[in-house]
Amino acid sequence: MLFVRPARLSDLDAIAHMARTAQPVLHSLPHDRAALEARIALSEDSFRADVDFPGEEFYLFVLEDSATGKLVGTSSIVAAAGYAEPFYAFRNDALIHASRELHVNRKIHALTMSHELTGKSRLAGFYIDPALRGDAAAHLMSRARMMYVAMNRRRFTPEVFSLLLGVTDDAGVSPFWEAVGRKFFGRDFKDIEMASGGRSRTFIAEVMPAYPIYVPLLPEDAQRVLGEPDPSTLLAYEIHLEEGFETDRYVDIFDAGPVLTAQVDRTASVAGNQTRTVRESANAVDGSAWLVASQQGGEFRCALATLPATPLNVSHRGAHAVPLDAPLDAATRAALNVQDGEAVRCAPLYRPDEDGQDNEDASMGEAQ
Structure with a gap:
C-alpha cells in the first residue's frame, strides 16, 4: 500500500536519488548532498515546531510503498514563499493605449515583474516514480499536502499557489526563455533554473527587465506558450484543478508556465x-x-x-x-x-458531479 508521510534524514539516499533523476528538475530539492541533508533537517524541524503563523518552515513529504519500504515520490509545501528573499513572477497586465484623434483604443497585454506572491504558501517539488502505473498515486502524492494544510491551518496562509513548468521542447529549450530571459542573462534555461532556487534570488531583480514587456512584441512561439503547462505536467495541472486551483494573472518569469492559486477554504480537501x-x-x-x-x-x-x-x-x-x-x-x-x-x-478523492456521482474522468494530470 502507498502512503504519504513526512521525510526523515534516514530517507536521504532515496531522496537524493529522486532529486538527481527527476524530470523536470525539482528546484526545491538541491542536488548537493549536504544542502539536501540540510533541507530535510529543516523539514523535520518544521513538522516538530509549534507554529502560530507561517514563516520559514518547509515541509517535505515522501510517498512510501508499505510492502517494500521503497520511496516512490515526493512533494513539499513552502510555508511562506520568498520568506528570506522576494518571490518573483510576471504579472500579466492589460494596458490601454488610446488616441481620440486617431480613433484608436487598444488593449495591450504586458508582463510586469512582480513579487506580490511573496509570503503566500506554495505547493512545490512534486515527483512520482515513472514506473508507477495509473493516476491514483499522483493524486495521493499531490493532494496529501492539502490534507495536511486542512489539519494544520495556522501553519499556512489563507491563499496558496503552485507554479507549474512551462512549455519546453524535447531538448529542454523554452521558447519564452529564448525570447526574454536569454537576452538578459545570456545563459541557458536549465542553468538559471537551477541557480534560481525557487524564484527567490536577488539576481532575478538585478538582471531581469524592470519595465513592462509588451507581449505583442514577442515572437509568436513565445506568445503561444504564455500560461501554458508543459505536456509532461498535464496530470499535475488537472489534479490542481480538481483540488480547486485556478489559473491566475501570473506566469513564471523564466518559462511563462502557469501560476495556479486557490483559497484554502474553497479547496476540495478543506471544503x-x-x-x-x-x-x-x-x-x-x-x-x-x-x-x-x-x-x-x-x-x-x-x-x-x-x-x-x-x-x-x-x-x-x-x-x-x-x-x-x-x-x-x-x-x-x-x-x-x-x-x-x-x-x-x-x-x-474526486469532486462529486451534480448528480452526486464521483467525477473520476475529470482527474488526469504537476511538475514543479
Whole structure:
C-alpha cells in the first residue's frame, strides 16, 4: 500500500536519488548532498515546531510503498514563499493605449515583474516514480499536502499557489526563455533554473527587465506558450484543478508556465473534509475513493481508501446525515498508524458531479 508521510534524514539516499533523476528538475530539492541533508533537517524541524503563523518552515513529504519500504515520490509545501528573499513572477497586465484623434483604443497585454506572491504558501517539488502505473498515486502524492494544510491551518496562509513548468521542447529549450530571459542573462534555461532556487534570488531583480514587456512584441512561439503547462505536467495541472486551483494573472518569469492559486477554504480537501471514526474491516467495502489522513503521535500520514457512500453509522441534524465511520482494512490502518476507535480526517478523492456521482474522468494530470 502507498502512503504519504513526512521525510526523515534516514530517507536521504532515496531522496537524493529522486532529486538527481527527476524530470523536470525539482528546484526545491538541491542536488548537493549536504544542502539536501540540510533541507530535510529543516523539514523535520518544521513538522516538530509549534507554529502560530507561517514563516520559514518547509515541509517535505515522501510517498512510501508499505510492502517494500521503497520511496516512490515526493512533494513539499513552502510555508511562506520568498520568506528570506522576494518571490518573483510576471504579472500579466492589460494596458490601454488610446488616441481620440486617431480613433484608436487598444488593449495591450504586458508582463510586469512582480513579487506580490511573496509570503503566500506554495505547493512545490512534486515527483512520482515513472514506473508507477495509473493516476491514483499522483493524486495521493499531490493532494496529501492539502490534507495536511486542512489539519494544520495556522501553519499556512489563507491563499496558496503552485507554479507549474512551462512549455519546453524535447531538448529542454523554452521558447519564452529564448525570447526574454536569454537576452538578459545570456545563459541557458536549465542553468538559471537551477541557480534560481525557487524564484527567490536577488539576481532575478538585478538582471531581469524592470519595465513592462509588451507581449505583442514577442515572437509568436513565445506568445503561444504564455500560461501554458508543459505536456509532461498535464496530470499535475488537472489534479490542481480538481483540488480547486485556478489559473491566475501570473506566469513564471523564466518559462511563462502557469501560476495556479486557490483559497484554502474553497479547496476540495478543506471544503469536503470531515472527521470519521476508524472501524476495523476485514472485507472490501463498497463505496468511492477517499483521502484518509491521520496525525497520531504527531506524525502525519495519508493514504487512499474506499469508504461507503452511506456510512454504517449516521447522526441526523434535520434532514442531513453526518457520516461517522471509516471502515479500514488492516493494511490501511497500519499505514496510517491508527486503531479502531481513533479519529481520522477524510475527503473525497474526486469532486462529486451534480448528480452526486464521483467525477473520476475529470482527474488526469504537476511538475514543479
